[in-house]
Amino acid sequence: MINKLDFRAILNRDKNIVQLIVMTVLIFVIMTALSPDKFLRYYNFESITYIFPELGLLSIAMMIAMLTGGIDLSVVGIANLSGILAGILFKKLADETGVADTGLAVVLLGGVVALGTGLVAGALNGLLITKVKITPILATLGTGQVFTGLAIVLTGGPAIVGFPEHWSWVGNGKLLGLATPFVLFVLIAIAVSFILVRTPLGVNLMLIGTNPKAALFAGLKRERMVFYSYMMTGVLASIAGIMLSGRTNAAKSDYGTSYLLQAVLIAVLGGTNPAGGKGRVLGVAIAVIALMLLSSGFQILRFSNHLIDFIWGAFLLLVIAINAYKNRVR
Amino acid sequence: MAWLRRSEVVIAGILLLAMIGIGLVNPAFWQLDNLFSLLRSNVIIGIMALGVLMIMISGGIDVSFPAFAVAAMYLTVKGMLWTGYDGVALPFLTAATMGALFGCLNAFFVYKFRMIPLIVTLGTGSMVRGFLLGVVGTSMININKMPDVLIDFAKTEVISMTKADGTTYGLTAMVLVYFGLAILVHLILRYTMIGRGIYALGGDQEAASRAGFDLRKVIFFIYCFAGALAGFAGLLHSGMIWLANPRDFVGLELDVIAAVVLGGASIFGGRGTVLGTMLGVFMLVMVKNSLIIMKIDTTWQRVVVGVIIVIATAVTAWRDQKRKARGDRT
Numbered sequence: 021m022i023n024k025l026d027f028r029a030i031l032n033r034d035k036n037i038v039q040l041i042v043m044t045v046l047i048f049v050i051m052t053a054l055s056p057d058k059f060l061r062y063y064n065f066e067s068i069t070y071i072f073p074e075l076g077l078l079s080i081a082m083m084i085a086m087l088t089g090g091i092d093l094s095v096v097g098i099a100n101l102s103g104i105l106a107g108i109l110f111k112k113l114a115d116e117t118g119v120a121d122t123g124l125a126v127v128l129l130g131g132v133v134a135l136g137t138g139l140v141a142g143a144l145n146g147l148l149i150t151k152v153k154i155t156p157i158l159a160t161l162g163t164g165q166v167f168t169g170l171a172i173v174l175t176g177g178p179a180i181v182g183f184p185e186h187w188s189w190v191g192n193g194k195l196l197g198l199a200t201p202f203v204l205f206v207l208i209a210i211a212v213s214f215i216l217v218r219t220p221l222g223v224n225l226m227l228i229g230t231n232p233k234a235a236l237f238a239g240l241k242r243e244r245m246v247f248y249s250y251m252m253t254g255v256l257a258s259i260a261g262i263m264l265s266g267r268t269n270a271a272k273s274d275y276g277t278s279y280l281l282q283a284v285l286i287a288v289l290g291g292t293n294p295a296g297g298k299g300r301v302l303g304v305a306i307a308v309i310a311l312m313l314l315s316s317g318f319q320i321l322r323f324s325n326h327l328i329d330f331i332w333g334a335f336l337l338l339v340i341a342i343n344a345y346k347n348r349v350r
Numbered sequence: 351m352a353w354l355r356r357s358e359v360v361i362a363g364i365l366l367l368a369m370i371g372i373g374l375v376n377p378a379f380w381q382l383d384n385l386f387s388l389l390r391s392n393v394i395i396g397i398m399a400l401g402v403l404m405i406m407i408s409g410g411i412d413v414s415f416p417a418f419a420v421a422a423m424y425l426t427v428k429g430m431l432w433t434g435y436d437g438v439a440l441p442f443l444t445a446a447t448m449g450a451l452f453g454c455l456n457a458f459f460v461y462k463f464r465m466i467p468l469i470v471t472l473g474t475g476s477m478v479r480g481f482l483l484g485v486v487g488t489s490m491i492n493i494n495k496m497p498d499v500l501i502d503f504a505k506t507e508v509i510s511m512t513k514a515d516g517t518t519y520g521l522t523a524m525v526l527v528y529f530g531l532a533i534l535v536h537l538i539l540r541y542t543m544i545g546r547g548i549y550a551l552g553g554d555q556e557a558a559s560r561a562g563f564d565l566r567k568v569i570f571f572i573y574c575f576a577g578a579l580a581g582f583a584g585l586l587h588s589g590m591i592w593l594a595n596p597r598d599f600v601g602l603e604l605d606v607i608a609a610v611v612l613g614g615a616s617i618f619g620g621r622g623t624v625l626g627t628m629l630g631v632f633m634l635v636m637v638k639n640s641l642i643i644m645k646i647d648t649t650w651q652r653v654v655v656g657v658i659i660v661i662a663t664a665v666t667a668w669r670d671q672k673r674k675a676r677g678d679r680t
Binding site: 091148152153154155157158159161162163164165166167168169170172173176177280281284285288294295323324325326327328329330331332333334336337340341343344 | 411459462463464465466468469470472473474475476477478479480481482483484485488604607608611617618647649650651652653654655656657658659660663664667668671
C-alpha cells in the first residue's frame with residue numbers, strides 16, 4: 021500500500037516536470053512564430069543565460085523557504101546589501117590603483133564578505149522565525165526593510181558604480197565557452213538539489229513541511245532545520261547579489277525590486293507548494309527558463325515593462341487556479 | 351486592574367513616553383501646528399489600515415491595496431476630467447466601488463482556490479499596477495488640471511487658527527472622515543454577525559465554519575471592504591496633495607502593515623482592535639515624522655520601519671505564546 025502511494029507520488033511529480041517542459045516548448049514556439057528573425061538569434065539566448073541565473077537563484081531560495089510553509093520576502097534586500105557591502109570594501113581597499121584592477125585576494129575577500137552577509141542575514145531571519153516565533157511573512161518583511169534600509173544608509177541613495185574585473189567576471193565572463201553565471205547556476209542547482217534530496221537536512225525539511233505535527237512527534241529537530249533552511253536561503257540570495265552586481269558593474273539599494281514577485285511566481289509555477297512539503301530544484305529551474313523566454317519574447321515585441329508586470333501577475337493567478345484545479349481532480 | 355494589561359493601554363503608554371521623549375529633544379514637537387499636521391498624515395494610512403486590520407484579524411494579509419488605491423484614484427480623476435463632473439460624493443463612491451471590485455478579485459482567489467493571501471495579493475497588486483501604468487498611462491495629473499472640487503473638499507478644516515506672524519493653520523476635516531470610518535469598522539467588528547465571523551475565521555477556520563459562519567460571505571466582505579477603503583483613501587489622498595500620480599503609494603503596504611501590527615493585531619488572526627490600530631498608525635507616523643524633527647538623517651527611515659515591524663511582531667508573538675501557555679483565559 022505504502023509502495024503504491026509512493027509510486028503515484030513520483031509519477032505525479034514527474035507529470036509536473038513534463039507539464040513544465042511542454043509549457044516551455046509552447047512558449048518557445050509561440051514566441052518564435054511571433055517574431056522569428058529576432059527571437060531565434062543566438063545573441064538573444066546568450067543574453068538570457070547571463071540574466072536568468074540571478075533570478076533563478078532567488079527563486080530556488082524562495083522555494084527552500086516555502087518547503088517548510090514559510091516565505092522569504094527579504095531575498096532582494098539581502099542580495100543588494102551583499103553587493104553593496106562588497107562594493108564598499110573594494111572602494112576602501114583600492115584607493116590608489118583604481119577599483120578595476122583589484123587583486124584576486126581582495127576580490128575573494130569581497131566574496132567572503134558578501135556570502136557572510138547572506139549567512140548572517142539568513143541566520144537573523146531564522147532566529148526570528150524559530151526562536152522569537154514570528155511568522156515568516158512578517159519577520160522577513162521587517163528584516164527586508166532593515167536590509168534595504170541599511171543599503172540606503174550605506175550608499176546614501178545612489179548606486180555604487182565600479183567593481184573589480186575579477187568580480188565582474190562572475191556576472192559577465194565566460195567559463196568553458198558558456199556564461200559564468202550560467203555555469204555557476206547549474207552547479208549550485210545540482211548542489212542544492214543534492215542537499216534537498218539526499219541529505220538528512222533536506223529530507224527533514226520536506227517532512228516538516230508535509231506535516232509539522234507528525235514531524236514534531238517523530239522527534240525531528242524542527243527549529244534547527246528551519247533555521248538552517250533560512251541560512252541557506254540567505255546565502256543563495258547573496259550569490260544572486262554577487263552576480264547582479266558583477267553583471268551590471270554596480271550595486272544599488274533598489275535594484276531588482278520586481279524580482280521578489282517573480283521569484284514567488286517561479287517557485288509556485290515550478291511546482292512548489294507554498295504551504296510546505298513539496299518543491300524541486302528541477303521544476304524551479306525549468307520554470308525560470310520558461311518565464312525568461314516569455315519575458316524576452318515580450319520585450320522583443322516591444323511590450324512596455326509595466327505590461328510585462330501585468331502579465332507576470334496574471335500568470336501567477338492563472339497558475340494558482342490551475343494548480344487548485346489539478347489538486348481537486350486528484 | 352485587568353485593563354492595565356490590555357494591549358491598547360500598553361501601546362498608549364509607549365506612545366505617551368515616546369511623545370515626551372521627542373518633545374524633550376525638540377520642543378517644537380508640541381506646537382499645535384505640528385500636532386495638526388501629524389494628525390493630517392494619519393488620515394490616509396489610517397483609513398487603509400482599517401481594511402488591513404480586518405484582513406489580519408481573519409488571519410490573512412494584503413499587499414495589493416496600494417495598487418488598488420492608486421488605480422481607483424487615477425481612473426476616477428481621469429473620469430472626472432473626461433466628463434467634467436464637479437461633485438464630490440459620486441467620485442468617492444466610484445473610487446470606493448472600484449476598490450471593492452479589485453478586492454473581490456482577491457477574495458475570489460483566496461476563497462475559491464484556498465490560496466495563501468500573500469501570494470494572491472502579490473499577484474493582483476502587480477496586475478492592477480501593471481495595467482494602470484501600461485495601459486491607462488504614466489503621466490501625472492498636476493494641480494492645474496486636478497478637479498477643484500476635490501481640492502476644495504480636502505481643504506475643509508475643523509479648526510482654523512492664525513499664528514502670530516499672520517500665517518494660518520488648522521486641523522483638516524479629513525480627520526473626521528477617518529474617525530467616522532474607524533467608528534464604523536469598530537461597530538462592524540463588535541456588533542455584527544459578520545464582524546464576529548471575522549474574529550472566528552481568524553481564530554480557527556474549521557471551527558468557524560462548523561459554528562455556522564458563512565465563510566464565503568466573510569472572506570468576500572473583508573477583502574472587498576478593504577479594497578473599498580483603499581480606493582476611497584486613494585482619491586482622498588490625491589485631493590489632499592493636489593496631485594494624481596499613477597506611481598504613488600509604492601511600498602506603502604509596509605508602513606500600513608507595520609502600523610497594524612504595532613497596534614497589536616496578530617497575523618495568526620483572531621486578535622486586533624480598531625483603537626489599537628489607530629494608536630499604531632499614530633505611533634508609526636509620529637516616529638517617521640519625528641526623525642526629521644530629531645535631526646536624524648531621513649535615509650534611516652526604512653531601517654526604523656523595519657525594526658518597528660520586527661519588534662512589534664516579536665512582542666505580539668511573545669504575548670500570544672504566553673497566552674497559550676496560560677491556557678485560553680483571556
